[in-house]
Amino acid sequence: MLKINAMRWRHFYLDRLVQIFVYLAVLTICAVFLWILIDLLRGGFAHLSWNFLIESPRDAGRAGGIGSILVSTILILLVALGAALPLAWTTAALLAEYVSTTSKFGIVVRYSLQVLAGVPSIVFGLFGNAFFSIYLGLGFSILSGGLTLACMLLPILVSTAEAGLRAVPDSYRLSATALGMSRAATLIHLSLPIAVPTLAAGLLLGIGRAVAETAALLFTSGYVDRMPGSLLDSGRTLALHIFDLSMNVPGGDAPAYASALVLVAMLLCINIFAMKLVQDWQRRRTILE
């Protein structure tokens, strides 16, 4: 009897202990996010206005706005995604659908991607500078910045997409094959639609990574803050602008805060919008029960 009671108490305390730790961890994470958000709001909200969003920066960013910088950021992001997505998703389809988990080819590809994922971004910047800017003659431009970012995004996009496709149960493939469907048709009509949430999650991770990047872009897209006239113009991204304002421009703190606020808000909006889109799409295709 005594033993049972002691065990009961032990279970009770263990339960409580685990609960406390779990809640503490969650609270800490939320607190960090809130702290950053509040700090940004306090430092930058007053500086925020409609004009700040559409005007070009003046006086090294102390005055004016971030219009041209927003445009450059979005252009670089589009170039990067446009180059990386088709490459990454087709590679993932190959790895998940056509190559067995144990094949040498698959292992080599996966290993190279892992190494690529671990390369510091400054190295990507130097590579992009040497290859895209100088060797291909693209100079300091949005194009060479975007392409460098694309190289950086490949590992994230490939590994998430491959995981998503592998999570599609094999029974669906077997059953589709038994119905006389080709491999390609199974991939396009069945596996990819089922994997869409994971593809979207990977895409969002990639966007976050790309928008936050500074080092790789310093040497490739440059930091000219004018409105870009074409993809071959140099352009400064938001992250670079924040870096420049806070490190090199005395008195640039307020616009730096405001720019950071815009950056965070932009990421938040993209996340919410994309998740909503995926959910609606799934409901329409009745992939969700």
Next chain:
Amino acid sequence: MNLNKPVTAQAISDKGSSFTLGPLQMGPVCCDPQPVIEVENLSLRYGDKTALDKVTLDIYRGCITALIGPSGCGKTSFLSAINRLTDLIPNCVIGGRIRVDGQDIHTAESNVQTLRRKVGMVFQKPIPFPLSIRRNLSLPLREQGVTRRSEIDAISEQVLRDVGLWDEVCDRLDTAALNLSGGQQQRLCIARALALNPQILLMDEPCSALDPIASGVVEDLISHLRGRYTIVIVTHNLAQARRIANYAAFFWVKERAGHLVEFGRCQHIFESPTHQLTAAYISGARG
């Protein structure tokens, strides 16, 4: 069911069943067996493990043939070999010859996708795609080249009626197939296979993942498909094999490889088996 008499849909619904099969075309009566699948000396290996050893067997047109025997005796491998699903398994080696409709399925000119449309398969667990009911049926049809919406709708309705599912789902064709009950899902899978207008249906324990009532409904359905389709069914339920099959093939594991021990009319296998092993398995003494 008396197979010597032509059966009409009326005759079936008179028996109090809810299936509306449409005009039935009986195949050749089973008294006059006409082989549609001829298996000669079929051996099947996974790596160095032999799953089937020299199986020779004819499957007759329009009949239900039950494959019985203990687990691991190669029944499912035998089924998969007939529509070449074994191609998907990396180190699977096949010896011997399988002819469907007189044509060798392993020659270079035989198209595997055409074969799989002619030889449909229903699996143990119902596997509807996580899409709408309508799209479950239309996806394989579109792949087959049927693209006219009206045609797809007509075929969908016909096959759903054939499996007795139409009245249950006709007002929710665009809802998720995964919301159906287990038995309904299995009937949807059978309907999906029927939509491609196959000659032969392979069924791998189609009732074993279902509750008894759903299992009974699916079993009745299989009985009703007799004559229109040639059916090969793997079952561990001997009573079920006895109830629905015309022919039975008994497999047994000998020296770690599956062998065909006895093949014959269901009645003979169950009432007067020629082989001792069969008698022992049927009576429950072995297996």
